[in-house]
Amino acid sequence: MRSMPAVQQRGRVASTSPWLTNPTGQLWHTLTSVRLALILILLIAVATLAGTLLNQVPGSVAADPAAYSEWLHNARDRYGAFTPLMDRLQLFHVFSSIWFRALIALLVANIVVCTVNRWNSIRAAVFVPRVRMNPAYFERARIRSAFSVNVDAPAAAAAVRQGLRSAGYRSLADQGESVALYADRFRFSRLGTFLTHLSLVLLLIGAIMGRIWGWKDDQFIVAQGATQQLPLAKDISVKLEQFQEEWYVEGPPKDFESDLVIYDNGQEVERGTTRVNSPLSYHGITFNQAFYGQVAVIEARDASGNVVFNEGVPLAWTASQGNRPMGILDIPGTQVKGYVVGPEPGTYDTAVPLGTVRLELYDRSTGQLAAIESLSRNQDVQAEGLTFRFLRESQFTGLKVVKDPGVNVVWIASGLMVLGLVMVFWFPHRRLWALCTPRADGGTDVSLAAASQRDLGLERDFEQVSAKVRRALTRRQREEKGGVDHV
Amino acid sequence: MYSLSQYSYVASFVALALAALAYASYGVTRRRAILAGFDGDATADVGERAVPAMPASLGRWGTILTINAFVFLTGALGFRWIAAGHGPFSNMYEFSLSFVWGTLAAHLYFEFRYGLRSLAILVLPVCLAMLGYAATVSSKIDPLVPALQNSTLLTVHVAVAIAAYGAFALSFAAAVLYLVNRQDRFTWLPRRAMLDEVGYKAVMFAFPMMALVVILGAVWAKVAWGQYWSWDPKETASLVTWLIYGGYLHARVIRGWKGDRSAYLLIIGFGAVLFTYFGNYFFSGLHSYG
Numbered sequence: 001m002r003s004m005p006a007v008q009q010r011g012r013v014a015s016t017s018p019w020l021t022n023p024t025g026q027l028w029h030t031l032t033s034v035r036l037a038l039i040l041i042l043l044i045a046v047a048t049l050a051g052t053l054l055n056q057v058p059g060s061v062a063a064d065p066a067a068y069s070e071w072l073h074n075a076r077d078r079y080g081a082f083t084p085l086m087d088r089l090q091l092f093h094v095f096s097s098i099w100f101r102a103l104i105a106l107l108v109a110n111i112v113v114c115t116v117n118r119w120n121s122i123r124a125a126v127f128v129p130r131v132r133m134n135p136a137y138f139e140r141a142r143i144r145s146a147f148s149v150n151v152d153a154p155a156a157a158a159a160v161r162q163g164l165r166s167a168g169y170r171s172l173a174d175q176g177e178s179v180a181l182y183a184d185r186f187r188f189s190r191l192g193t194f195l196t197h198l199s200l201v202l203l204l205i206g207a208i209m210g211r212i213w214g215w216k217d218d219q220f221i222v223a224q225g226a227t228q229q230l231p232l233a234k235d236i237s238v239k240l241e242q243f244q245e246e247w248y249v250e251g252p253p254k255d256f257e258s259d260l261v262i263y264d265n266g267q268e269v270e271r272g273t274t275r276v277n278s279p280l281s282y283h284g285i286t287f288n289q290a291f292y293g294q295v296a297v298i299e300a301r302d303a304s305g306n307v308v309f310n311e312g313v314p315l316a317w318t319a320s321q322g323n324r325p326m327g328i329l330d331i332p333g334t335q336v337k338g339y340v341v342g343p344e345p346g347t348y349d350t351a352v353p354l355g356t357v358r359l360e361l362y363d364r365s366t367g368q369l370a371a372i373e374s375l376s377r378n379q380d381v382q383a384e385g386l387t388f389r390f391l392r393e394s395q396f397t398g399l400k401v402v403k404d405p406g407v408n409v410v411w412i413a414s415g416l417m418v419l420g421l422v423m424v425f426w427f428p429h430r431r432l433w434a435l436c437t438p439r440a441d442g443g444t445d446v447s448l449a450a451a452s453q454r455d456l457g458l459e460r461d462f463e464q465v466s467a468k469v470r471r472a473l474t475r476r477q478r479e480e481k482g483g484v485d486h487v
Numbered sequence: 488m489y490s491l492s493q494y495s496y497v498a499s500f501v502a503l504a505l506a507a508l509a510y511a512s513y514g515v516t517r518r519r520a521i522l523a524g525f526d527g528d529a530t531a532d533v534g535e536r537a538v539p540a541m542p543a544s545l546g547r548w549g550t551i552l553t554i555n556a557f558v559f560l561t562g563a564l565g566f567r568w569i570a571a572g573h574g575p576f577s578n579m580y581e582f583s584l585s586f587v588w589g590t591l592a593a594h595l596y597f598e599f600r601y602g603l604r605s606l607a608i609l610v611l612p613v614c615l616a617m618l619g620y621a622a623t624v625s626s627k628i629d630p631l632v633p634a635l636q637n638s639t640l641l642t643v644h645v646a647v648a649i650a651a652y653g654a655f656a657l658s659f660a661a662a663v664l665y666l667v668n669r670q671d672r673f674t675w676l677p678r679r680a681m682l683d684e685v686g687y688k689a690v691m692f693a694f695p696m697m698a699l700v701v702i703l704g705a706v707w708a709k710v711a712w713g714q715y716w717s718w719d720p721k722e723t724a725s726l727v728t729w730l731i732y733g734g735y736l737h738a739r740v741i742r743g744w745k746g747d748r749s750a751y752l753l754i755i756g757f758g759a760v761l762f763t764y765f766g767n768y769f770f771s772g773l774h775s776y777g
Contacts, residue, residue, distance in 0.1 A: 038737045038744065043731035052723040095718050207716075216714065248630045255633055276633035277711050289633075319548035400713040410715060414702040421695035428691075456601065456684050 017054065031113035040107045040165055041157045047103065051094035053087070062093055091247050108204060111197045124192075125429070126187045131172050132180035133433045133449070141449035143459055143465045149444050149473050151457055151480050153179050154438045156444040159476035160434050165468030167461070169432070181434035183465075202413035209406030216402040219464030220287075223295045223312035223396040227263070230401060233285065237263045243292055256289050276456065284403055291398035294355045296340050297391040299376075308334065308386070314396035315342045324352060329359070335383050337364045359383065369447040430458050432465065446473065495625075496584065499559035500618050503587075506552030507611040511544040514608055518675040545606045547653060551609065553598075564588060573630045575636055576645030581759045583621035586646065586764065587614045593692075597685060605676050606685070609660035630697035634711050641749070644703040647696050653759055654693035655732070659757035661686035662750040686753050687739065690732055699727045713765060714756025724763040731756040 001059050018026040030036060055075060061067045075092065076083045090097030138144055157179035162169045164183045173184040215232045222240040229237045241259040248254050255275060260271040262282050266417050270282040279288040300309040308331060315325035319341055326341045338361035343349040352358045352374070359373045361384050371383040374474040375390035382388075432450040439445055448469060450462050564584055567575040567595040577662050594610045635641055662715055665682040667673065678687075705715040716722065735752040738744035 035741050035744075038741060039728055041734040041737065044733065045727050048723055048727045048730065050625055051718060052727070056718070063776045129571045251631060252630060252632055254630065255636075279710065279713065286713055288711070314710055385588060402713045404714070407709065407715060410705075414705070416698055418695060418702065421698055423745075425691040425695055447657070 004261045028113060029270055031110050032195055033110075034114070037107070037110050037114065040110060040362050044103050047094055048098050050091065051100075054091055054094070055096065055228055062096075097233040101423060103206065108201055113413065115194055115197055115430075118196075122190050126190050129172065129182050129184065129187075131174040131182040131433075132176075133435065135435060135437070137433070138435055138447035138449045141451075142214070143462050144447065144449040145462075146448070147446045147470060148439070149477050150448060151473075152442060153438045153444045155476060155480065156446055156473060157181060157434075157436045159472040160436065160446060160448075160469050163472035164434075164465060166472070167465040167468045168429075169465060171434075178438065179436040181436070182431070183434070184429060184431040186423075186429050187236065189309075189423045189427050189429040192420040193385060195420030196370060196424065197420075199413045199417035202416065204411060206406040206409030209322055210404040214402070215218075215402040216400065216404075217401055218290070219316070220399045220401045221314045221316050222258075222260075222399070224316050224394045226312060230285075232401075233403070234263050236282070236285070236286070238399070239263070240397050245292065245395075245396045248336055256292055256397075258289055258292075258399070260287060260289075274397075284405060286344070286402050288400040288402070289397065293320040293396055293398065294342055295394040296342060297394055298326065298329065298340060298357075298392050300334075300336070301361045301389075302334075302389045304387060310391075312394050312396065313340045314397065315340065316396065320349070322349075324349070329361075331386075332399060334363050334384075334386065336361055336386060338362050339369075342374075342397045345385045359388060428455070430455075430461055432462065457479060488566045492563045492570060493626065495559045495563035495566060496618075496621070497554045499563055500615075500622075502552050503611060503615055503618065505589075506549050507553055507606070507615060508555055509545050509549035509683060510604065510607040510611060513549055514605060514675060515543060517671075518651055540562045545639070548596060549604065549607060552592065553595065553611070554681050557588070557595060560584060560588050567628070572629060572707035573638055574642040574645065576641055577648075578629060578633060579624045580621050580651075581692045582645070582764070583617050583624070584648045585620075587617045588658075589649035589655040590617075591653075592650075593653040593657040593689065599690070600687065601681070603681070603685060604675055605664065606657065606660045609663055610657060631706070637707065637710065639702060640710070644700065644707060647703065648700045650699055651693040651696035652764070654689040654696070654761045655757055658686040658689035658693070658753050660754035661689065662757075664734035666754075668746065683713055683750075686750065690735060690753070690756075694729075694732050694736065697725070699734065701725050701729055719747045721763065721766045724759070724766050728756065728759040728763050731759050732750065 002423060018029075021272050029036075055078065056072050057068065061071050070091075072083060072087060075086075079086055086092060090099065093099055101469060123224055138146070149159075151159070154175070157173060160181060161173065161183075164171045169183040169185050174180040174182075217230065217232055220228070220230065220238070222238055224240050224243055226238050227239040239260060240259040243259075244255075245255045246254040246256075252476065258274045260270075260274055260280055261268055262280070264282070270280065272280045274280045274287050274289045276289050279286045281287065291397050294316050295312040297312045298309065299307060302308050313327040313329055315327040317326050317328075318324070319326045319339075322344055324341050324344045326339045328338075329340050331335050338359065341352055341358040341360060343356070345354040348384055356376050359371070359372045359375055359381070360369065363375075365368045373381045373383050373388070377387060377390055377392070380387050380389055430450075432448060434449075435447045437445045437447075446469070448457055448462075448466055505651055528568075539573060564575045564581075567581065567584075570576075587728045589616060590610060594606060597606065659684045665679055665686065668676045668679055668682065673676050676682075701722070704725065708717065708719070708722065709715040731752060735749055735756060738752055
């Protein structure tokens with residue numbers, strides 16, 4: 001009777017969630033689950049698909065609240081009333097959303113815990129395998145074979161081991177009244193699973209390193225002949241000596257090349273040509289050919305005839321109306337700020353005829369449109385107290401400049417991953433066991449059996465091994481017999 | 488060389504269509520033979536039970552024609568390779584031929600290795616559809632745009648992709664037949680356990696390949712675009728594909744996910760392969776050439 005309360009107590013404990021009684025233990029247990037891994041993988045796949053199918057806001061737009069709200073406004077055309085909700089759920093920047101990062105973090109925790117959890121059993125399977133199996137195992141195993149030979153158990157075992165060796169299996173023996181054998185090949189394959197899973201973690205570390213210590217500039221523009229400072233690494237500047245484009249006669253582009261000179265603190269440190277498939281790099285900074293375009297070289301003189309501006313203006317943006325290329329004109333120390341607009345490409349543009357550019361000037365203080373002038377080549381035009389002249393056309397190059405200190409970590413992780421996957425899937429660990437039991441008549445019963453999970457490759461292997469073992473046993477038997485005959 | 492390639496393509500198409508017919512009649516006659524009470528040797532270690540002469544010879548014709556189609560297709564790709572001066576991996580026409588080549592290679596491997604003819608009932612229609620699709624896109628040899636001018640990566644990246652896609656196509660066929668052949672009720676189809684195993688084998692081969700495709704893509708992206716990963720739709724879609732097959736591999740060891748659910752994952756996975764493959768029709772991105 002006294003035990004009753006204890007039983008009740010236990011009943012009550014069992015009905016309480018293990019999350020309350022042993023939260024760390026339960027968390028650990030949850031994180032060891034392959035089911036959780038599967039669910040996370042599938043959720044990440046769905047999220048990634050969403051990030052592919054839904055319009056994603058470009059990084060430069062996301063950084064600018066005004067541009068972002070305009071982007072959201074345009075997104076309404078496509079997603080209608082769902083737009084604010086989707087924005088709230090961070091569906092327009094899935095890959096930098098909190099929930100996507102949470103999924104990744106959870107998966108990493110899952111991977112690490114599973115790795116730790118499985119280490120002991122895998123280590124045992126690889127380094128200290130079980131050599132002796134019960135006789136019952138050899139009767140029940142799904143893949144098995146048996147032979148009887150007229151030699152004693154140690155001799156039979158030696159023959160079996162010889163057969164195994166010629167089939168590429170290493171074997172371990174446990175001598176007793178009967179001789180037990182364990183044989184396997186590609187045992188290190190099992191360690192591949194750690195390589196693969198931990199390489200995912202390393203991959204993420206590399207990506208985070210790039211996020212923290214790296215930067216990128218998608219739209220670094222240098223006009224031909226000009227030298228431009230990198231906005232994100234001010235010590236370094238880049239000069240474009242020449243830009244060249246080549247086209248096939250059939251029409252498609254053949255090559256874009258920029259001849260660049262790189263300066264570090266004013267010293268020339270690197271010189272070379274950047275092509276689409278061969279970037280220039282300096283101190284971990286890579287310069288990739290990304291785009292190119294027209295430059296209008298503009299000169300401006302003040303009332304007394306002094307040149308206050310003489311630069312190439314890259315027409316690197318597109319006007320919202322008419323699809324015309326445009327660039328920003330900003331002459332410091334004057335009231336002049338505005339745009340230079342070029343002719344619309346591929347059309348007969350009546351508003352901005354070929355060979356001319358349009359000057360749109362705004363008042364620096366009020367932001368009001370002050371003047372619109374058409375500039376023909378080498379003709380002076382007065383506006384806002386200055387004399388403007390369109391000297392010539394030229395070209396600019398658009399470079400993608402990236403610094404990513406994590407990239408080598410990413411490559412190492414990638415290599416480890418492929419290595420791990422190849423180990424696991426192309427060279428799977430194959431195991432089999434044998435038992436040589438002495439018979440009363442001095443002969444031996446040899447049983448061979450393999451692990452029971454379905455594996456076509458193992459079955460095929462087993463047949464070969466079996467045949468080799470049989471041959472080795474027969475040879476052994478013949479030798480022994482021959483020996484007896486001689487005596 | 489270009490015309491030789493075109494002729495080979497047509498020959499391959501014809502051979503494959505005939506092969507599909509032969510395999511289909513093989514299936515039908517086999518079914519009749521089994522219904523009529525022919526009792527094959529159930530202990531044979533090949534994937535399918537032994538069959539009487541009539542369907543067996545049809546099946547053999549299917550195999551011979553498929554080998555022919557494969558040889559012609561190899562010719563079509565080889566001649567094109569010579570004509571273009573680079574691997575036939577640079578536009579949708581070339582991808583489609585290569586995709587079919589990879590699928591046929593995987594199919595022939597499994598047919599010879601495991602004696603599985605019936606998979607052809609599904610594999611060949613997929614291949615025919617792909618070859619038919621190739622006829623609708625331009626087969627002109629265009630010069631390489633700057634982004635593709637990297638012959639090593641072009642060849643390796645796409646060749647590995649084709650090997651992976653071919654094996655995934657095969658695992659798709661195995662998964663569909665697995666779901667169709669509930670309780671092994673269709674005796675003329677391979678047994679379920681065998682289909683499950685074949686689907687798994689194909690993914691075992693293809694999964695590391697697919698990882699390599701994504702990684703080589705990242706290497707190329709770093710070289711040509713400056714960043715190894717920019718969530719470009721095509722790279723994202725290939726990642727989704729890889730994740731789904733990764734899910735499948737984990738699902739196989741979980742109780743409740745073995746069997747049917749795993750087979751569904753294989754079908755969804757192949758859907759993702761096709762989505763990645765035809766991605767350019769759904770979204771725009773850096774990967775504009777195909």
